[in-house]
Amino acid sequence: MEQVVNGILVVNTETIPGKMITETLGVVSGSTVRAKHLGKDIFAGLKNIVGGELAQYTELLQESRQEAVGRMVADAMSIGATAVVNVRFATSAITAGAAELFAYGTAVKYE
Amino acid sequence: MAEFAILGILGIFALPFLLLTLFWAIYGIAMPLMFIWGMLTSGRNLDKMIEETNARERSTRATLGRDPLSTVDRWMVRSDVTNSGLIYASGVFGPSYWQLMIAWVNNLTGGSVTVFQKVISAGRAEVMQRLRENAIEAGWDDVVNVRIDTADMTPQSSQRGRIRGVEVFAYGTGIKYS
Structure with a gap:
Protein backbone atom coordinates (compact mmCIF):
# COMPACT_ATOMS: atom_id res chain seq x y z
CA MET A 1 0.00 0.00 0.00
CA GLU A 2 1.44 3.33 -1.02
CA GLN A 3 -1.05 5.45 0.87
CA THR A 15 -12.30 13.53 6.16
CA ILE A 16 -9.73 10.87 6.84
CA PRO A 17 -11.56 7.60 7.47
CA GLY A 18 -10.93 6.50 11.04
CA LYS A 19 -8.89 9.60 11.98
CA MET A 20 -9.62 12.99 13.50
CA ILE A 21 -8.55 16.19 11.77
CA THR A 22 -7.32 18.75 14.30
CA GLU A 23 -6.16 21.68 12.16
CA THR A 24 -6.43 22.85 8.54
CA LEU A 25 -3.44 24.63 7.07
CA GLY A 26 -4.76 25.82 3.71
CA VAL A 27 -4.58 24.81 0.08
CA VAL A 28 -1.53 23.02 -1.29
CA SER A 29 -0.94 22.34 -4.96
CA GLY A 30 1.52 20.83 -7.37
CA SER A 31 1.69 21.04 -11.14
CA THR A 32 3.85 19.75 -13.94
CA VAL A 33 4.12 19.98 -17.72
CA ARG A 34 5.71 17.00 -19.39
CA ALA A 35 6.24 15.87 -22.95
CA LYS A 36 7.35 12.69 -24.66
CA HIS A 37 10.23 12.65 -27.12
CA LEU A 38 9.54 12.96 -30.84
CA GLY A 39 9.80 9.22 -31.53
CA LYS A 40 6.99 8.36 -29.13
CA ASP A 41 4.92 11.25 -30.47
CA ILE A 42 5.26 9.85 -33.98
CA ALA A 68 2.28 16.54 -9.64
CA VAL A 69 1.20 14.58 -6.56
CA GLY A 70 4.82 14.47 -5.41
CA ARG A 71 5.09 18.25 -5.66
CA MET A 72 1.81 18.73 -3.83
CA VAL A 73 3.09 16.50 -1.04
CA ALA A 74 6.37 18.44 -0.90
CA ASP A 75 4.32 21.64 -0.58
CA ALA A 76 2.32 20.09 2.26
CA MET A 77 5.49 18.97 4.01
CA SER A 78 6.97 22.45 3.81
CA ILE A 79 4.07 23.90 5.83
CA GLY A 80 4.19 21.11 8.38
CA ALA A 81 1.06 19.16 7.45
CA THR A 82 0.59 15.47 8.16
CA ALA A 83 -2.09 14.78 5.55
CA VAL A 84 -3.70 16.19 2.41
CA VAL A 85 -7.46 15.74 2.12
CA ASN A 86 -10.01 16.36 -0.65
CA VAL A 87 -7.46 16.07 -3.45
CA ARG A 88 -8.66 17.14 -6.92
CA PHE A 89 -7.00 16.85 -10.32
CA ALA A 90 -7.13 19.00 -13.43
CA THR A 91 -5.66 18.21 -16.86
CA SER A 92 -5.10 20.45 -19.84
CA ALA A 93 -3.42 19.76 -23.16
CA ILE A 94 -1.22 22.71 -24.04
CA THR A 95 0.17 21.62 -27.39
CA ALA A 96 0.17 18.26 -29.13
CA GLY A 97 2.25 15.92 -27.01
CA ALA A 98 2.53 18.05 -23.88
CA ALA A 99 0.10 18.00 -21.01
CA GLU A 100 -0.24 20.06 -17.88
CA LEU A 101 -1.28 18.17 -14.79
CA PHE A 102 -2.44 19.95 -11.68
CA ALA A 103 -3.19 18.41 -8.30
CA TYR A 104 -4.53 20.33 -5.33
CA GLY A 105 -5.94 19.64 -1.93
CA THR A 106 -6.22 20.88 1.64
CA ALA A 107 -3.30 20.37 3.99
CA VAL A 108 -4.35 19.26 7.46
CA LYS A 109 -3.00 17.89 10.69
CA TYR A 110 -4.62 14.79 12.12
CA GLU A 111 -4.23 12.53 15.06
CA MET B 1 41.29 17.95 -47.49
CA ALA B 2 39.54 21.32 -47.36
CA GLU B 3 36.82 20.07 -49.73
CA PHE B 4 36.04 17.21 -47.39
CA ALA B 5 35.76 19.58 -44.47
CA ILE B 6 33.33 21.81 -46.37
CA LEU B 7 31.28 18.78 -47.46
CA GLY B 8 31.25 17.54 -43.88
CA ILE B 9 29.94 20.85 -42.53
CA LEU B 10 27.30 21.02 -45.27
CA GLY B 11 26.31 17.46 -44.46
CA ILE B 12 25.80 18.24 -40.81
CA PHE B 13 23.53 21.15 -41.70
CA ALA B 14 21.62 19.18 -44.32
CA LEU B 15 21.11 16.05 -42.20
CA PRO B 16 18.06 17.20 -40.22
CA PHE B 17 16.31 18.31 -43.40
CA LEU B 18 17.12 15.02 -45.11
CA LEU B 19 15.75 13.08 -42.14
CA LEU B 20 12.62 15.21 -42.12
CA THR B 21 12.07 14.61 -45.84
CA LEU B 22 12.57 10.88 -45.33
CA PHE B 23 10.09 10.92 -42.47
CA TRP B 24 7.41 12.69 -44.50
CA ALA B 25 8.01 10.32 -47.42
CA ILE B 26 7.53 7.27 -45.18
CA TYR B 27 4.52 8.93 -43.55
CA GLY B 28 3.00 9.63 -46.96
CA ILE B 29 3.20 5.94 -47.84
CA ALA B 30 2.27 4.57 -44.44
CA MET B 31 -0.67 6.83 -43.70
CA PRO B 32 -3.08 5.59 -46.44
CA LEU B 33 -2.13 1.99 -45.68
CA MET B 34 -2.78 2.50 -41.98
CA PHE B 35 -6.02 4.27 -42.76
CA ILE B 36 -7.24 1.23 -44.70
CA TRP B 37 -5.95 -1.06 -41.94
CA GLY B 38 -7.85 0.99 -39.40
CA MET B 39 -10.95 0.91 -41.57
CA LEU B 40 -10.85 -2.88 -41.65
CA THR B 41 -9.94 -3.55 -38.03
CA SER B 42 -10.93 -0.64 -35.77
CA GLY B 43 -14.55 -1.73 -35.32
CA ARG B 44 -13.61 -5.28 -34.49
CA ASN B 45 -10.77 -4.19 -32.17
CA LEU B 46 -13.18 -1.94 -30.27
CA ASP B 47 -15.65 -4.79 -29.83
CA LYS B 48 -12.83 -7.05 -28.69
CA MET B 49 -11.67 -4.46 -26.15
CA ILE B 50 -15.21 -4.03 -24.76
CA GLU B 51 -15.60 -7.81 -24.52
CA GLU B 52 -12.24 -8.22 -22.76
CA THR B 53 -12.96 -5.43 -20.25
CA ASN B 54 -16.37 -6.91 -19.49
CA ALA B 55 -14.82 -10.32 -18.87
CA ARG B 56 -12.27 -8.85 -16.43
CA GLU B 57 -14.97 -6.87 -14.68
CA ARG B 58 -17.14 -9.96 -14.32
CA SER B 59 -14.26 -11.96 -12.84
CA THR B 60 -13.46 -9.17 -10.33
CA ARG B 61 -17.09 -8.98 -9.26
CA ALA B 62 -17.23 -12.77 -9.02
CA THR B 63 -14.16 -13.02 -6.77
CA LEU B 64 -15.18 -10.14 -4.48
CA GLY B 65 -18.92 -10.77 -4.61
CA ARG B 66 -19.51 -7.00 -5.06
CA ASP B 67 -18.18 -3.92 -6.80
CA PRO B 68 -15.38 -2.37 -4.71
CA LEU B 69 -15.95 1.08 -6.24
CA SER B 70 -18.51 3.52 -4.93
CA THR B 71 -19.04 7.24 -5.44
CA VAL B 72 -20.35 8.08 -1.99
CA ASP B 73 -18.74 11.10 -0.45
CA ARG B 74 -18.80 9.97 3.14
CA TRP B 75 -16.97 6.75 3.75
CA MET B 76 -19.13 3.89 4.87
CA VAL B 77 -20.31 4.18 8.43
CA ARG B 78 -17.92 1.67 9.87
CA SER B 79 -15.67 2.23 12.82
CA ASP B 80 -13.08 -0.39 11.89
CA VAL B 81 -11.28 1.58 9.17
CA THR B 82 -7.56 1.26 9.76
CA ASN B 83 -5.98 2.82 6.71
CA SER B 84 -6.79 4.96 3.71
CA GLY B 85 -5.05 6.44 0.70
CA LEU B 86 -5.39 7.90 -2.77
CA ILE B 87 -5.42 5.60 -5.81
CA TYR B 88 -5.89 6.45 -9.45
CA ALA B 89 -5.90 4.94 -12.94
CA SER B 90 -5.95 6.51 -16.37
CA GLY B 91 -5.87 5.85 -20.08
CA VAL B 92 -5.84 7.81 -23.34
CA PHE B 93 -8.23 6.55 -26.01
CA GLY B 94 -8.83 7.77 -29.52
CA PRO B 95 -11.12 6.91 -32.43
CA SER B 96 -9.53 5.80 -35.69
CA TYR B 97 -9.56 8.14 -38.68
CA TRP B 98 -12.20 5.91 -40.25
CA GLN B 99 -14.41 6.29 -37.19
CA LEU B 100 -13.86 10.04 -37.37
CA MET B 101 -15.19 9.97 -40.93
CA ILE B 102 -18.26 7.99 -39.87
CA ALA B 103 -18.78 10.51 -37.07
CA TRP B 104 -18.54 13.36 -39.59
CA VAL B 105 -21.29 11.76 -41.70
CA ASN B 106 -23.34 11.18 -38.54
CA ASN B 107 -22.90 14.84 -37.74
CA LEU B 108 -24.38 15.88 -41.08
CA THR B 109 -27.55 13.89 -40.50
CA GLY B 110 -27.78 14.75 -36.81
CA GLY B 111 -28.81 12.46 -34.01
CA SER B 112 -26.52 10.44 -31.81
CA VAL B 113 -22.91 9.94 -32.82
CA THR B 114 -22.72 6.30 -31.80
CA VAL B 115 -19.07 5.80 -32.79
CA PHE B 116 -17.69 8.35 -30.32
CA GLN B 117 -20.05 7.26 -27.61
CA LYS B 118 -18.79 3.69 -28.03
CA VAL B 119 -15.10 4.64 -27.98
CA ILE B 120 -15.41 6.83 -24.88
CA SER B 121 -17.61 4.47 -22.91
CA ALA B 122 -15.26 1.58 -23.73
CA GLY B 123 -12.33 3.68 -22.46
CA ARG B 124 -14.22 4.60 -19.32
CA ALA B 125 -15.10 0.97 -18.56
CA GLU B 126 -11.45 -0.01 -19.10
CA VAL B 127 -10.14 2.70 -16.74
CA MET B 128 -12.65 1.80 -14.03
CA GLN B 129 -11.57 -1.81 -14.31
CA ARG B 130 -7.93 -0.69 -13.97
CA LEU B 131 -8.86 1.21 -10.83
CA ARG B 132 -10.45 -1.94 -9.41
CA GLU B 133 -7.36 -3.95 -10.25
CA ASN B 134 -5.04 -1.30 -8.77
CA ALA B 135 -7.12 -1.28 -5.58
CA ILE B 136 -6.99 -5.06 -5.24
CA GLU B 137 -3.26 -5.09 -5.99
CA ALA B 138 -2.61 -2.42 -3.36
CA GLY B 139 -4.63 -4.39 -0.81
CA TRP B 140 -7.58 -2.02 -0.30
CA ASP B 141 -10.94 -3.50 0.69
CA ASP B 142 -13.06 -0.71 -0.76
CA VAL B 143 -12.69 2.40 -2.90
CA VAL B 144 -14.90 5.32 -1.89
CA ASN B 145 -15.49 8.79 -3.30
CA VAL B 146 -14.64 7.68 -6.85
CA ARG B 147 -14.54 10.50 -9.38
CA ILE B 148 -14.19 10.09 -13.14
CA ASP B 149 -12.71 12.88 -15.24
CA THR B 150 -12.53 13.16 -19.00
CA ALA B 151 -10.03 15.55 -20.56
CA ASP B 152 -9.71 16.33 -24.24
CA MET B 153 -6.17 15.58 -25.39
CA THR B 154 -6.70 17.60 -28.58
CA PRO B 155 -5.24 21.06 -28.10
CA GLN B 156 -7.23 23.74 -29.89
CA SER B 157 -4.15 25.76 -30.69
CA SER B 158 -2.26 23.41 -32.99
CA GLN B 159 -3.65 22.49 -36.38
CA ARG B 160 -0.94 20.17 -37.55
CA GLY B 161 -0.14 16.83 -35.98
CA ARG B 162 -2.92 16.98 -33.45
CA ILE B 163 -3.86 13.86 -31.57
CA ARG B 164 -7.54 13.07 -31.50
CA GLY B 165 -8.14 11.43 -28.21
CA VAL B 166 -9.61 11.76 -24.76
CA GLU B 167 -7.99 11.00 -21.48
CA VAL B 168 -10.14 9.18 -18.98
CA PHE B 169 -8.96 9.45 -15.42
CA ALA B 170 -10.52 7.79 -12.38
CA TYR B 171 -9.48 8.35 -8.79
CA GLY B 172 -10.72 7.53 -5.36
CA THR B 173 -9.76 6.78 -1.79
CA GLY B 174 -8.93 3.20 -0.93
CA ILE B 175 -9.89 2.12 2.55
CA LYS B 176 -8.83 -0.88 4.58
CA TYR B 177 -10.96 -2.52 7.24
CA SER B 178 -9.42 -4.22 10.21
Missing part, protein backbone atom coordinates in the same frame (compact mmCIF):
# COMPACT_ATOMS: atom_id res chain seq x y z
CA VAL A 4 1.69 7.43 2.57
CA VAL A 5 3.78 9.53 0.18
CA ASN A 6 6.89 10.75 2.02
CA GLY A 7 5.13 10.41 5.36
CA ILE A 8 2.08 12.40 4.26
CA LEU A 9 -1.32 10.74 4.03
CA VAL A 10 -3.17 11.60 0.81
CA VAL A 11 -6.91 10.99 0.35
CA ASN A 12 -9.65 12.50 -1.82
CA THR A 13 -12.36 12.30 0.83
CA GLU A 14 -13.29 15.29 2.97
CA PHE A 43 4.26 6.37 -32.82
CA ALA A 44 1.27 7.79 -30.99
CA GLY A 45 0.32 9.74 -34.13
CA LEU A 46 0.43 6.57 -36.21
CA LYS A 47 -1.53 4.65 -33.59
CA ASN A 48 -4.12 7.41 -33.70
CA ILE A 49 -4.87 6.62 -37.36
CA VAL A 50 -5.81 3.06 -36.43
CA GLY A 51 -7.58 4.04 -33.21
CA GLY A 52 -7.62 2.45 -29.79
CA GLU A 53 -5.59 3.18 -26.71
CA LEU A 54 -2.57 5.46 -27.09
CA ALA A 55 -0.25 3.74 -24.64
CA GLN A 56 2.50 6.37 -25.00
CA TYR A 57 0.19 9.13 -23.77
CA THR A 58 -1.27 6.97 -21.04
CA GLU A 59 2.27 6.46 -19.75
CA LEU A 60 3.05 10.18 -20.12
CA LEU A 61 0.04 11.24 -18.07
CA GLN A 62 0.67 8.58 -15.45
CA GLU A 63 4.23 9.85 -14.91
CA SER A 64 3.11 13.47 -14.87
CA ARG A 65 0.40 12.78 -12.34
CA GLN A 66 2.86 11.08 -10.01
CA GLU A 67 5.14 14.09 -10.30
Whole structure:
Protein backbone atom coordinates (compact mmCIF):
# COMPACT_ATOMS: atom_id res chain seq x y z
CA MET A 1 0.00 0.00 0.00
CA GLU A 2 1.44 3.33 -1.02
CA GLN A 3 -1.05 5.45 0.87
CA VAL A 4 1.69 7.43 2.57
CA VAL A 5 3.78 9.53 0.18
CA ASN A 6 6.89 10.75 2.02
CA GLY A 7 5.13 10.41 5.36
CA ILE A 8 2.08 12.40 4.26
CA LEU A 9 -1.32 10.74 4.03
CA VAL A 10 -3.17 11.60 0.81
CA VAL A 11 -6.91 10.99 0.35
CA ASN A 12 -9.65 12.50 -1.82
CA THR A 13 -12.36 12.30 0.83
CA GLU A 14 -13.29 15.29 2.97
CA THR A 15 -12.30 13.53 6.16
CA ILE A 16 -9.73 10.87 6.84
CA PRO A 17 -11.56 7.60 7.47
CA GLY A 18 -10.93 6.50 11.04
CA LYS A 19 -8.89 9.60 11.98
CA MET A 20 -9.62 12.99 13.50
CA ILE A 21 -8.55 16.19 11.77
CA THR A 22 -7.32 18.75 14.30
CA GLU A 23 -6.16 21.68 12.16
CA THR A 24 -6.43 22.85 8.54
CA LEU A 25 -3.44 24.63 7.07
CA GLY A 26 -4.76 25.82 3.71
CA VAL A 27 -4.58 24.81 0.08
CA VAL A 28 -1.53 23.02 -1.29
CA SER A 29 -0.94 22.34 -4.96
CA GLY A 30 1.52 20.83 -7.37
CA SER A 31 1.69 21.04 -11.14
CA THR A 32 3.85 19.75 -13.94
CA VAL A 33 4.12 19.98 -17.72
CA ARG A 34 5.71 17.00 -19.39
CA ALA A 35 6.24 15.87 -22.95
CA LYS A 36 7.35 12.69 -24.66
CA HIS A 37 10.23 12.65 -27.12
CA LEU A 38 9.54 12.96 -30.84
CA GLY A 39 9.80 9.22 -31.53
CA LYS A 40 6.99 8.36 -29.13
CA ASP A 41 4.92 11.25 -30.47
CA ILE A 42 5.26 9.85 -33.98
CA PHE A 43 4.26 6.37 -32.82
CA ALA A 44 1.27 7.79 -30.99
CA GLY A 45 0.32 9.74 -34.13
CA LEU A 46 0.43 6.57 -36.21
CA LYS A 47 -1.53 4.65 -33.59
CA ASN A 48 -4.12 7.41 -33.70
CA ILE A 49 -4.87 6.62 -37.36
CA VAL A 50 -5.81 3.06 -36.43
CA GLY A 51 -7.58 4.04 -33.21
CA GLY A 52 -7.62 2.45 -29.79
CA GLU A 53 -5.59 3.18 -26.71
CA LEU A 54 -2.57 5.46 -27.09
CA ALA A 55 -0.25 3.74 -24.64
CA GLN A 56 2.50 6.37 -25.00
CA TYR A 57 0.19 9.13 -23.77
CA THR A 58 -1.27 6.97 -21.04
CA GLU A 59 2.27 6.46 -19.75
CA LEU A 60 3.05 10.18 -20.12
CA LEU A 61 0.04 11.24 -18.07
CA GLN A 62 0.67 8.58 -15.45
CA GLU A 63 4.23 9.85 -14.91
CA SER A 64 3.11 13.47 -14.87
CA ARG A 65 0.40 12.78 -12.34
CA GLN A 66 2.86 11.08 -10.01
CA GLU A 67 5.14 14.09 -10.30
CA ALA A 68 2.28 16.54 -9.64
CA VAL A 69 1.20 14.58 -6.56
CA GLY A 70 4.82 14.47 -5.41
CA ARG A 71 5.09 18.25 -5.66
CA MET A 72 1.81 18.73 -3.83
CA VAL A 73 3.09 16.50 -1.04
CA ALA A 74 6.37 18.44 -0.90
CA ASP A 75 4.32 21.64 -0.58
CA ALA A 76 2.32 20.09 2.26
CA MET A 77 5.49 18.97 4.01
CA SER A 78 6.97 22.45 3.81
CA ILE A 79 4.07 23.90 5.83
CA GLY A 80 4.19 21.11 8.38
CA ALA A 81 1.06 19.16 7.45
CA THR A 82 0.59 15.47 8.16
CA ALA A 83 -2.09 14.78 5.55
CA VAL A 84 -3.70 16.19 2.41
CA VAL A 85 -7.46 15.74 2.12
CA ASN A 86 -10.01 16.36 -0.65
CA VAL A 87 -7.46 16.07 -3.45
CA ARG A 88 -8.66 17.14 -6.92
CA PHE A 89 -7.00 16.85 -10.32
CA ALA A 90 -7.13 19.00 -13.43
CA THR A 91 -5.66 18.21 -16.86
CA SER A 92 -5.10 20.45 -19.84
CA ALA A 93 -3.42 19.76 -23.16
CA ILE A 94 -1.22 22.71 -24.04
CA THR A 95 0.17 21.62 -27.39
CA ALA A 96 0.17 18.26 -29.13
CA GLY A 97 2.25 15.92 -27.01
CA ALA A 98 2.53 18.05 -23.88
CA ALA A 99 0.10 18.00 -21.01
CA GLU A 100 -0.24 20.06 -17.88
CA LEU A 101 -1.28 18.17 -14.79
CA PHE A 102 -2.44 19.95 -11.68
CA ALA A 103 -3.19 18.41 -8.30
CA TYR A 104 -4.53 20.33 -5.33
CA GLY A 105 -5.94 19.64 -1.93
CA THR A 106 -6.22 20.88 1.64
CA ALA A 107 -3.30 20.37 3.99
CA VAL A 108 -4.35 19.26 7.46
CA LYS A 109 -3.00 17.89 10.69
CA TYR A 110 -4.62 14.79 12.12
CA GLU A 111 -4.23 12.53 15.06
CA MET B 1 41.29 17.95 -47.49
CA ALA B 2 39.54 21.32 -47.36
CA GLU B 3 36.82 20.07 -49.73
CA PHE B 4 36.04 17.21 -47.39
CA ALA B 5 35.76 19.58 -44.47
CA ILE B 6 33.33 21.81 -46.37
CA LEU B 7 31.28 18.78 -47.46
CA GLY B 8 31.25 17.54 -43.88
CA ILE B 9 29.94 20.85 -42.53
CA LEU B 10 27.30 21.02 -45.27
CA GLY B 11 26.31 17.46 -44.46
CA ILE B 12 25.80 18.24 -40.81
CA PHE B 13 23.53 21.15 -41.70
CA ALA B 14 21.62 19.18 -44.32
CA LEU B 15 21.11 16.05 -42.20
CA PRO B 16 18.06 17.20 -40.22
CA PHE B 17 16.31 18.31 -43.40
CA LEU B 18 17.12 15.02 -45.11
CA LEU B 19 15.75 13.08 -42.14
CA LEU B 20 12.62 15.21 -42.12
CA THR B 21 12.07 14.61 -45.84
CA LEU B 22 12.57 10.88 -45.33
CA PHE B 23 10.09 10.92 -42.47
CA TRP B 24 7.41 12.69 -44.50
CA ALA B 25 8.01 10.32 -47.42
CA ILE B 26 7.53 7.27 -45.18
CA TYR B 27 4.52 8.93 -43.55
CA GLY B 28 3.00 9.63 -46.96
CA ILE B 29 3.20 5.94 -47.84
CA ALA B 30 2.27 4.57 -44.44
CA MET B 31 -0.67 6.83 -43.70
CA PRO B 32 -3.08 5.59 -46.44
CA LEU B 33 -2.13 1.99 -45.68
CA MET B 34 -2.78 2.50 -41.98
CA PHE B 35 -6.02 4.27 -42.76
CA ILE B 36 -7.24 1.23 -44.70
CA TRP B 37 -5.95 -1.06 -41.94
CA GLY B 38 -7.85 0.99 -39.40
CA MET B 39 -10.95 0.91 -41.57
CA LEU B 40 -10.85 -2.88 -41.65
CA THR B 41 -9.94 -3.55 -38.03
CA SER B 42 -10.93 -0.64 -35.77
CA GLY B 43 -14.55 -1.73 -35.32
CA ARG B 44 -13.61 -5.28 -34.49
CA ASN B 45 -10.77 -4.19 -32.17
CA LEU B 46 -13.18 -1.94 -30.27
CA ASP B 47 -15.65 -4.79 -29.83
CA LYS B 48 -12.83 -7.05 -28.69
CA MET B 49 -11.67 -4.46 -26.15
CA ILE B 50 -15.21 -4.03 -24.76
CA GLU B 51 -15.60 -7.81 -24.52
CA GLU B 52 -12.24 -8.22 -22.76
CA THR B 53 -12.96 -5.43 -20.25
CA ASN B 54 -16.37 -6.91 -19.49
CA ALA B 55 -14.82 -10.32 -18.87
CA ARG B 56 -12.27 -8.85 -16.43
CA GLU B 57 -14.97 -6.87 -14.68
CA ARG B 58 -17.14 -9.96 -14.32
CA SER B 59 -14.26 -11.96 -12.84
CA THR B 60 -13.46 -9.17 -10.33
CA ARG B 61 -17.09 -8.98 -9.26
CA ALA B 62 -17.23 -12.77 -9.02
CA THR B 63 -14.16 -13.02 -6.77
CA LEU B 64 -15.18 -10.14 -4.48
CA GLY B 65 -18.92 -10.77 -4.61
CA ARG B 66 -19.51 -7.00 -5.06
CA ASP B 67 -18.18 -3.92 -6.80
CA PRO B 68 -15.38 -2.37 -4.71
CA LEU B 69 -15.95 1.08 -6.24
CA SER B 70 -18.51 3.52 -4.93
CA THR B 71 -19.04 7.24 -5.44
CA VAL B 72 -20.35 8.08 -1.99
CA ASP B 73 -18.74 11.10 -0.45
CA ARG B 74 -18.80 9.97 3.14
CA TRP B 75 -16.97 6.75 3.75
CA MET B 76 -19.13 3.89 4.87
CA VAL B 77 -20.31 4.18 8.43
CA ARG B 78 -17.92 1.67 9.87
CA SER B 79 -15.67 2.23 12.82
CA ASP B 80 -13.08 -0.39 11.89
CA VAL B 81 -11.28 1.58 9.17
CA THR B 82 -7.56 1.26 9.76
CA ASN B 83 -5.98 2.82 6.71
CA SER B 84 -6.79 4.96 3.71
CA GLY B 85 -5.05 6.44 0.70
CA LEU B 86 -5.39 7.90 -2.77
CA ILE B 87 -5.42 5.60 -5.81
CA TYR B 88 -5.89 6.45 -9.45
CA ALA B 89 -5.90 4.94 -12.94
CA SER B 90 -5.95 6.51 -16.37
CA GLY B 91 -5.87 5.85 -20.08
CA VAL B 92 -5.84 7.81 -23.34
CA PHE B 93 -8.23 6.55 -26.01
CA GLY B 94 -8.83 7.77 -29.52
CA PRO B 95 -11.12 6.91 -32.43
CA SER B 96 -9.53 5.80 -35.69
CA TYR B 97 -9.56 8.14 -38.68
CA TRP B 98 -12.20 5.91 -40.25
CA GLN B 99 -14.41 6.29 -37.19
CA LEU B 100 -13.86 10.04 -37.37
CA MET B 101 -15.19 9.97 -40.93
CA ILE B 102 -18.26 7.99 -39.87
CA ALA B 103 -18.78 10.51 -37.07
CA TRP B 104 -18.54 13.36 -39.59
CA VAL B 105 -21.29 11.76 -41.70
CA ASN B 106 -23.34 11.18 -38.54
CA ASN B 107 -22.90 14.84 -37.74
CA LEU B 108 -24.38 15.88 -41.08
CA THR B 109 -27.55 13.89 -40.50
CA GLY B 110 -27.78 14.75 -36.81
CA GLY B 111 -28.81 12.46 -34.01
CA SER B 112 -26.52 10.44 -31.81
CA VAL B 113 -22.91 9.94 -32.82
CA THR B 114 -22.72 6.30 -31.80
CA VAL B 115 -19.07 5.80 -32.79
CA PHE B 116 -17.69 8.35 -30.32
CA GLN B 117 -20.05 7.26 -27.61
CA LYS B 118 -18.79 3.69 -28.03
CA VAL B 119 -15.10 4.64 -27.98
CA ILE B 120 -15.41 6.83 -24.88
CA SER B 121 -17.61 4.47 -22.91
CA ALA B 122 -15.26 1.58 -23.73
CA GLY B 123 -12.33 3.68 -22.46
CA ARG B 124 -14.22 4.60 -19.32
CA ALA B 125 -15.10 0.97 -18.56
CA GLU B 126 -11.45 -0.01 -19.10
CA VAL B 127 -10.14 2.70 -16.74
CA MET B 128 -12.65 1.80 -14.03
CA GLN B 129 -11.57 -1.81 -14.31
CA ARG B 130 -7.93 -0.69 -13.97
CA LEU B 131 -8.86 1.21 -10.83
CA ARG B 132 -10.45 -1.94 -9.41
CA GLU B 133 -7.36 -3.95 -10.25
CA ASN B 134 -5.04 -1.30 -8.77
CA ALA B 135 -7.12 -1.28 -5.58
CA ILE B 136 -6.99 -5.06 -5.24
CA GLU B 137 -3.26 -5.09 -5.99
CA ALA B 138 -2.61 -2.42 -3.36
CA GLY B 139 -4.63 -4.39 -0.81
CA TRP B 140 -7.58 -2.02 -0.30
CA ASP B 141 -10.94 -3.50 0.69
CA ASP B 142 -13.06 -0.71 -0.76
CA VAL B 143 -12.69 2.40 -2.90
CA VAL B 144 -14.90 5.32 -1.89
CA ASN B 145 -15.49 8.79 -3.30
CA VAL B 146 -14.64 7.68 -6.85
CA ARG B 147 -14.54 10.50 -9.38
CA ILE B 148 -14.19 10.09 -13.14
CA ASP B 149 -12.71 12.88 -15.24
CA THR B 150 -12.53 13.16 -19.00
CA ALA B 151 -10.03 15.55 -20.56
CA ASP B 152 -9.71 16.33 -24.24
CA MET B 153 -6.17 15.58 -25.39
CA THR B 154 -6.70 17.60 -28.58
CA PRO B 155 -5.24 21.06 -28.10
CA GLN B 156 -7.23 23.74 -29.89
CA SER B 157 -4.15 25.76 -30.69
CA SER B 158 -2.26 23.41 -32.99
CA GLN B 159 -3.65 22.49 -36.38
CA ARG B 160 -0.94 20.17 -37.55
CA GLY B 161 -0.14 16.83 -35.98
CA ARG B 162 -2.92 16.98 -33.45
CA ILE B 163 -3.86 13.86 -31.57
CA ARG B 164 -7.54 13.07 -31.50
CA GLY B 165 -8.14 11.43 -28.21
CA VAL B 166 -9.61 11.76 -24.76
CA GLU B 167 -7.99 11.00 -21.48
CA VAL B 168 -10.14 9.18 -18.98
CA PHE B 169 -8.96 9.45 -15.42
CA ALA B 170 -10.52 7.79 -12.38
CA TYR B 171 -9.48 8.35 -8.79
CA GLY B 172 -10.72 7.53 -5.36
CA THR B 173 -9.76 6.78 -1.79
CA GLY B 174 -8.93 3.20 -0.93
CA ILE B 175 -9.89 2.12 2.55
CA LYS B 176 -8.83 -0.88 4.58
CA TYR B 177 -10.96 -2.52 7.24
CA SER B 178 -9.42 -4.22 10.21
